[in-house]
Amino acid sequence: MHFGWTEEQQMWRRTVREFAQKKIAPRSREIDTTGHIPADLIKAMAEMGLLAPTVSEEYGGMGMDVTLATIAAEELGRAEISLALPVMYLVQAAWGKVFDLYARPELKQEILPKVTAGKAFLGIATTEPGGGSDIEGATRCKAEKTADGWLLNGEKMYISGIREELAMGGVHMTLVRTDPTADHRGFSFFAVPLKDNPHVTTTLVEDWGRQGISTGGFNMENLPLPDKHLIGEANRGFYYAMEGFTLARILIGATCVGAAEAGLQMGVDYIKQRVAFGKPLATYQGIHFPAAERFTDIETTRLLTYKAAWMADELYGKGAFKHKEVALYAAMSKLRAPIMAFETLNEVANWLGAMGYTKEYPIEMGIRGVRSYSIGAEGGMNIMRMIIARELIGGEYTSPRQ
Ligand SMILES: Cc1cc2nc3c(=O)[nH]c(=O)nc-3n(C[C@H](O)[C@H](O)[C@H](O)COP(=O)(O)OP(=O)(O)OC[C@H]3O[C@@H](n4cnc5c(N)ncnc54)[C@H](O)[C@@H]3O)c2cc1C
Incomplete structure (x- = not known):
């Protein structure tokens, strides 16, 4: 067992950190106020290799492993606590990897170099107006095979990056x-x-948080797509979705x-200089505890998160x-992280x-931003609990459909 970091x-x-603290942190309020990155x-x-870095070099990425991508996510979260920019980063890093793993080479060549260059947006759309947690029960969108491709119909809702894709192109x-x-x-994924x-x-x-990245929906009406837009094998989409959710x-x-951690540090700096009842706030045990x-x-969550990242790389x-073993740790991290961050930032606000x-x-x-994750983005809290309970107790007892 080894808890140290490599040189790399x-x-x-x-x-x-240097890049994010210098270039991004001072723009956080601007991102929140103007509503875009x-x-x-x-x-x-893009120049730093921070757009979909998990994509292989052949398609413009850095072929980065999950641990390095996770380190970047932590540093971007530290710098931009509204979390809009970190969301843009993580959606493309997680789903870019899935795209790279399963999409056809000609489609990867068309899309991924633009994504990694910041000239296109790669988003994910599973949720529908009828629900996001129960994909099997709620998904109405469908694709029918035609002579020369597929015909798609249906509506997706509460999807990140709609405005960004409309502006930049992408998929x-x-x-x-x-x-x-x-x-x-x-x-299937298209x-x-x-x-x-x-x-x-x-x-x-x-939305009322992470204002710098949009949320919206789209309706597909008799949308024809060529075969090359099918990602991976037909009827394997659910499995690819689970893989992407784990990474995200x-x-x-x-x-x-x-x-x-950024919020806590701000709080610590503040209590050292703020005086009440003749002494700095930092001297009171009511603050220490x-x-x-x-x-x-924070450290507990960090350990869970990097364990999950390490397992993904393994x-x-x-x-x-x-x-499913990696998914369990990813779910544990996602269960703890948004609540931990909310409680930390809320405490510092006090x-x-x-x-x-x-x-x-x-x-x-930050409070507005992290709340998006506990409400639902990339799966609600009870869905994390269901994944964890399934591993602990067994699917034969815990399936919501039995
Ligand atoms: C800011 C934001 C961005 C998003 N971006 C995307 C995106 O880019 N792409 C995308 O596809 N989706 C996106 N989503 C949607 C997200 O994936 C869904 O919100 C999530 O899957 C939950 O679906 P739902 O909102 O329809 O809630 P529902 O599925 O209706 O669930 C409502 C509540 O009930 C709980 N619940 C559900 N089933 C059970 C059960 N069996 N037992 C106990 N509790 C249960 C859920 O945890 C949730 O708290 C985003 C959401 C947000 C808030």
Whole structure:
């Protein structure tokens, strides 16, 4: 057992931290207020290799392993605690890897170099108006085979990056039914381009957090797609979705660790200089105890998150774990991380007193941002509990469908 970082990992963390603290952190409020990530930041991220770095070099990525991608997620969360930019990062890092693993070479060549260059957006669309947790029960979108490809119909909702894809081009990896008679073995992923697509109409919803990245939906009406837009094998989409969710949940855990630690540090700096009853707040045990709890929670979550990342690398590198084993740790991280980050930032807001309720400090952006993860993005809390309970107790007892 070895808990240290390699030279490469330390160097990568230093590099991303320096970049993120210098270029991104000062723009966090701007991102939240203007509701978008500035183009020059996206360009700078592309130059740093921070857009879908998990994509192989052949398609413009860095072929980065999950642990290094997780380190970057933590540093981006630390710098941009509204979490909009970290979300853009993690969606493309997680689903870019799935795209790279399973899409056809000609489609990868068309899409991925643009994604890694910041000239296209790669999103994920599984959720529908009828629900996101129960993919099997709620998915109505479908694709039917035609002579020269597929015809897609149906609506996706609460999808990140709609406005970004409309602006930049790209695709949303979209999960649809291809075998209406099958259970979870009847789904497939298609690469659906939204921009300038006459068969697609889009909507936007107004979120109350992570304002810099949009959420919305799209409706596909008799959308024809060539065979090359089918990602991987037909009817294997559910499995690819689970793989992407596992990767995304690991990266989410890391963004929460970064945001929580940044918030806690701001709080510690503040209590050392704020005087009440003749002494700095930092001298009161009433502050020490919650600070110690939050500090420990951050480290607990970090350990779970990096264990999951390491397991993912062991899975991809050596086949040393099964996917469901990695999924268990990713779910544990995703269960703890958003709650831990929310509680940490909320606690720090208390220390800041009235200042904590103003926009002078970014704490409120962080509270709004991390809440998206506990409400549902990449799977709600009860879904994490279901995954964990299934491993502990067994699917024959825990399946919600029995
Ligand atoms: C900001 C944001 C961005 C998002 N981006 C994307 C995206 O890019 N792509 C995408 O596909 N989706 C996206 N989503 C949607 C997200 O995946 C869903 O919110 C999530 O899967 C939950 O689905 P739902 O919202 O329909 O809730 P529901 O499935 O209706 O569930 C409602 C609540 O009930 C709980 N629940 C469900 N079943 C059970 C059960 N059996 N037992 C106990 N509790 C249960 C859930 O955990 C949840 O708390 C995003 C969501 C948010 C908030």
